[in-house]
Amino acid sequence: MAAAQMPPQVIKRHALLTRVTHWINVVCLTVLLMTGAQIFNAHPMLHWGQFGADFDQRLFAMHFPNWATIPGRQDLASGRLWHFFFAWLFVINGLVYLAYGFLSGHFRRDFLPTGHQLRHIGQSVWEHIRLKFPKGEEAKSYNVLQKFAYIGIIIVLPLMLLTGLTMSPGVDTAVPLLLDVFGGRQSARTLHFIFAWMVVGFVIIHLVAILAAGPINEIRSMITGRWVVEPEETER
Amino acid sequence: MSAILTRRAALIGAAGASGLLLSGCDQLNRSPSFRRVLATAERLNLKSQRLIMGDQKLAREFTAADLSPIFKANGSVNPASDEYRRLRDGAFADWRLKVYGLVSHPLSLSLDELKALPSRTQITRHDCVEGWSAIGQWTGTPLHLLVQSAGLLPQARYLVFHCADNLGGPGPGGLYYETIDLTDAAHPQTILAYAMNGQPLAVAHGAPLRLRLERQLGYKMAKYVMGIEAVDSYANIGKGNGGFWEDHGGYAWYAGI
Numbered sequence: 001m002a003a004a005q006m007p008p009q010v011i012k013r014h015a016l017l018t019r020v021t022h023w024i025n026v027v028c029l030t031v032l033l034m035t036g037a038q039i040f041n042a043h044p045m046l047h048w049g050q051f052g053a054d055f056d057q058r059l060f061a062m063h064f065p066n067w068a069t070i071p072g073r074q075d076l077a078s079g080r081l082w083h084f085f086f087a088w089l090f091v092i093n094g095l096v097y098l099a100y101g102f103l104s105g106h107f108r109r110d111f112l113p114t115g116h117q118l119r120h121i122g123q124s125v126w127e128h129i130r131l132k133f134p135k136g137e138e139a140k141s142y143n144v145l146q147k148f149a150y151i152g153i154i155i156v157l158p159l160m161l162l163t164g165l166t167m168s169p170g171v172d173t174a175v176p177l178l179l180d181v182f183g184g185r186q187s188a189r190t191l192h193f194i195f196a197w198m199v200v201g202f203v204i205i206h207l208v209a210i211l212a213a214g215p216i217n218e219i220r221s222m223i224t225g226r227w228v229v230e231p232e233e234t235e236r
Numbered sequence: 237m238s239a240i241l242t243r244r245a246a247l248i249g250a251a252g253a254s255g256l257l258l259s260g261c262d263q264l265n266r267s268p269s270f271r272r273v274l275a276t277a278e279r280l281n282l283k284s285q286r287l288i289m290g291d292q293k294l295a296r297e298f299t300a301a302d303l304s305p306i307f308k309a310n311g312s313v314n315p316a317s318d319e320y321r322r323l324r325d326g327a328f329a330d331w332r333l334k335v336y337g338l339v340s341h342p343l344s345l346s347l348d349e350l351k352a353l354p355s356r357t358q359i360t361r362h363d364c365v366e367g368w369s370a371i372g373q374w375t376g377t378p379l380h381l382l383v384q385s386a387g388l389l390p391q392a393r394y395l396v397f398h399c400a401d402n403l404g405g406p407g408p409g410g411l412y413y414e415t416i417d418l419t420d421a422a423h424p425q426t427i428l429a430y431a432m433n434g435q436p437l438a439v440a441h442g443a444p445l446r447l448r449l450e451r452q453l454g455y456k457m458a459k460y461v462m463g464i465e466a467v468d469s470y471a472n473i474g475k476g477n478g479g480f481w482e483d484h485g486g487y488a489w490y491a492g493i
Contacts, residue, residue: 030257043367050298051361053308053368071265072258076365077486078265084493085277169363170281170492173451174289176296185361185369 006231011140013227015106021097022222028090029199031082036196037064038071038079046193050184059190091161098154110142111151117144131212136232146209153202156195163192275488282490285451291419295450298359303433304370307362309440312401312412315460320400328444333428337396337465340387347430347444353377356427364454365487374448376429380422382464388418392466395421396473397447397458404484414458415470415478415489416449425450428461453491455481 014022045054045061052058066072070082101107117124124144127133134143142150165171166178166188182188210218214230221227264270315321323331328347335343357375383395394415404410420426427448430437437443442459449456456479470476475483482489 031261034261039367043364047368050302051304051369051371053304053306053364053370056304056306056370067254067258070258070261072262075265077481077488078271080365080488081271081274081277081486082261082265084281085274088277088280165493167363167367168285168493169295169361169453170285170289170451173293173295174285179296185363189367 008231009229010226011229012225013221014225015100015104016225017097017100018106019222019225021093021100024089024093025097028086028093029203031070031086032090033196033200034068034070035079035083035086036192038069038074039076039083040064040193041069041074042076042079046190047186048183048190049186050179052186057186087161087164094157094161101154107154111147111154113144113147117147121145131208133209133213135230139229149202149205153199156198156202160192160195160199163188163195167192271486278488278490281488281493285490285492286419289451291422292424294425295360298361298371300359300373302359302371303373307370307372307432307441308364308368309438310364310366310454312403312459313440315401317400317402317406320460323400324439324443331444331462333445333461334463335382335386335466336463337467338389338392339466340389341385343382343386345382350377350428350445351430353381356424358425358427358448358450360425360448360450362454362457365481365491373433374427374429375431375434376427376445376448378424379426379428379447380424382428383418383421383466386466388466391468393418393468394466394470394478396465396467396470397461398463398465399458400460400462403480409474412458412460412480413474414447414456414480415467415473416447416456420449420451423449423451451492455479455487456491 041064043053044063046059047053047057048059049057069079071078101111121144128143128145133139162178163182165175166182167185172179172185178188179185182191217228217230331347333343333345333347333350335345354377355375356378357373359371359373361369361371363369379395394417397414397416399412399414401412402410403412416426425448428445429442429448430445432438432441437446442461445461446459447457447461467473470478474480477483478489479487481487
């Protein structure tokens with residue numbers, strides 16, 4: 001039997017706006033990735049440059065299985081219908097989140113690594129490899145690797161949007177600079193594909209970290225905002 | 237023990253959730269009211285793109301050095317109708333472009349008469365809805381010249397391009413057609429092209445005449461154009477969605493993305 005313990009400390013981890021935009025984003029990204037796979041399958045290869053078709057400037061070919069696409073069978077028109085609706089929702093939701101993050105000081109306060117964290121980054125890497133996460137006081141702020149992951153995804157998601165827009169002949173007419181920045185419509189399509197896999201990679205790491213850190217506490221904190229601080233293990 | 241159970245439960249849960257997600261999405265995809273909600277994005281695409289590009293801004297034009305070595309042809313590549321074969325075998329000498337409908341002066345023009353009008357040549361990128369692109373050089377008659385000489389009646393809102401190819405099978409219901417609005421019809425790069433890369437337009441690319449609509453996707457650019465009809469609405473043409481692929485595949489009428 002354990003000796004009498006202090007009641008666990010409960011803190012407010014996530015603001016309401018963060019929680020709402022997070023779950024809208026989960027829905028949007030799930031649909032966007034799976035309808036994106038559907039759209040990709042209509043021309044299941046990638047090219048580099050301003051143009052590319054079949055063997056012109058071809059880089060790579062693959063095909064997504066039906067279980068990874070929305071809708072489940074080959075249906076480019078429906079894939080596009082879903083993709084553009086959820087893209088608009090993703091953009092509006094993302095703008096609300098970014099405006100909140102910058103204006104409230106959330107990004108500056110919680111995402112910028114401290115000097116101390118940067119000096120001890122090696123130790124953080126070693127702890128993460130062993131899926132050992134900080135406890136107690138240190139756990140109340142984000143870990144340095146966690147901060148880099150969040151900053152990274154905040155950069156990759158707008159790049160997803162911009163490379164997506166570069167595939168639009170209408171947007172290219174309005175903002176031809178996009179073609180120069182990304183190297184052409186086919187390069188933008190290839191980059192859109194690469195960034196999509198980076199998002200998938202982020203999600204996998206994110207889910208593994210949640211499972212390792214205690215999924216019930218972590219998921220609850222993103223629903224109710226309340227998060228239980230695990231006490232530091234004391235030497236006996 | 238409990239860790240294994242949790243992991244197994246998580247795996248079963250994840251598989252179940254993804255199965256539900258997929259079948260749920262497929263059910264939603266078949267719901268007309270859900271599709272109507274999704275289609276609000278098409279209106280947003282049209283309104284926002286028109287807002288940022290304006291009515292007259294040109295799509296990027298490339299140089300001869302940028303031309304694709306192979307220009308892929310999609311959709312119909314050799315129409316099978318007797319009428320088209322007869323015209324093709326006669327080098328389109330008997331072909332006429334008819335401009336009719338809500339116009340004050342209906343037109344009937346031979347290929348030579350079209351070629352005698354002022355022309356525009358442009359090297360542009362062609363984007364297929366499937367995702368590929370090709371760069372080609374196009375020469376043709378600016379559509380706004382024909383629209384002006386035909387004289388649109390005030391109630392005209394759209395132009396219908398009636399084509400010779402039966403992509404949807406034999407009979408009038410299978411004929412390819414497309415519609416564009418008057419904003420796109422007035423755009424300087426909207427041309428009726430009779431030449432590609434300095435050669436007469438090949439059959440695979442829509443001989444004798446195809447539409448070039450450089451700020452939208454390829455399926456809007458009707459090939460084998462036989463007639464242009466000015467209408468006030470496309471609700472009573474085909475299945476009422478404004479084009480062949482709009483009717484048969486559920487593709488968006490506005491194809492700027």
